[in-house]
Amino acid sequence: MLVLFCPHCQEKREEEEFGYGGEAFRIRPASPDTADDDTWADYLFMRTNPKGWNWELWSHATGCRKFFVVKRNTATNSIAGSWTLSDGRKVYDAEGGSQ
Amino acid sequence: MLEHVSRSPLHAFGLPLQATAINDTRGVWANELPSLGYVSLRGDSKDRTFVEKVTHSLGVALPTSPCTYAGTDGAKVLWISPDEWLIVSQRDRIGSLAADLKAALQGVRSQVADNSGGYTQVLLRGRNALDVLQHTTVYDFAALEPGRVVGTTFGKSSVYAHRSGEGFCLVMRRSFADYIWRYLVRAAAPYGLGIAVVETTGHAALVVA
Secondary structure (H helix, E strand, O other), X not given: OOEEEEOOOXXXXXXXXXXEEEEOOOOOOOOOXXXXXXXXXXXXXXXXXXXXXXXXXXXXXXXXXXXXXXXXXXXXXXXXXXXXHHHHHHHHHHOOOOO | OOOOOOOOOOHHHOHHHHOEOEOOOOOEEEEEEOOEEEEEEEEOOOOHHHHHHHHHHHOXXXXXXXXXXXXXXXXXXXXXXXXXXXXXXXXXXXXHHHHHHHHHOOOOOEEEEEOHHHXXXXXXXXXXXXXXXXXXXXXXXXXXXXXXXXXXXEOOEEEEEXXXXXXXXXXXXXXXXXXXXXXXXXXXXXXXEEEEOEXXXXXXXXXXX
């Protein structure tokens, strides 16, 4: 069971309060109408699925109902931190994206 | 034409008829606070104009710290998220409260919605009230400080909960009230559940004998 820190509620809460939102900071093709099938299929179906550090979206489903980002190690389940989407983006960019 | 009748979500359980004054024979005492008024307020807590206008209209500082609530004589303001609050008041006062808020927030990016039909509250107290909450939610209610309100799980549903006097107050959605009450009755069975008399004047509370 994970214990996640919600950056909006400013409290650590049990995993059961949260919903998993998948990989964070994925980039949607700028113009889906003209994107070729491979690009669009990549966006829809393909995930990085790393063994190691992963940036994830979580929603605090039973609390503030807001999304935030968590950097979690998929191999060890250790957590580097949680941020609001805008704060998390800065940290993510500073690290040079997903590593 | 049928007469319009407003019924509480827990009407079917006939709680008012079973209510007795609190005594030592039961470990948990509970009852519903039916037919209160609820207003959902949305707006940006970082917008000073918004916070000032709401504070002025309600007569109580809008709680902007996470997981806190504020109360006046007539209304209680629960922090739900950084841009959402739930205002609880007597049902007959909620219309004017919402109208005043809407008037005060003219031209400010915000939303005031009367959600009175959408929620209800259950008060819980007694020597085993904490035990019951620990059976039903994942939050550590022993560590919950007075003045704080948390949204957490309740069985497979969710509630907003805060301390109320010596007990706890659970704010729940109408559609889950039936499930939550049945869950509560089941969880409280080992300790003995009593249906308490609800004081409806002023600050609602369960009456001690």
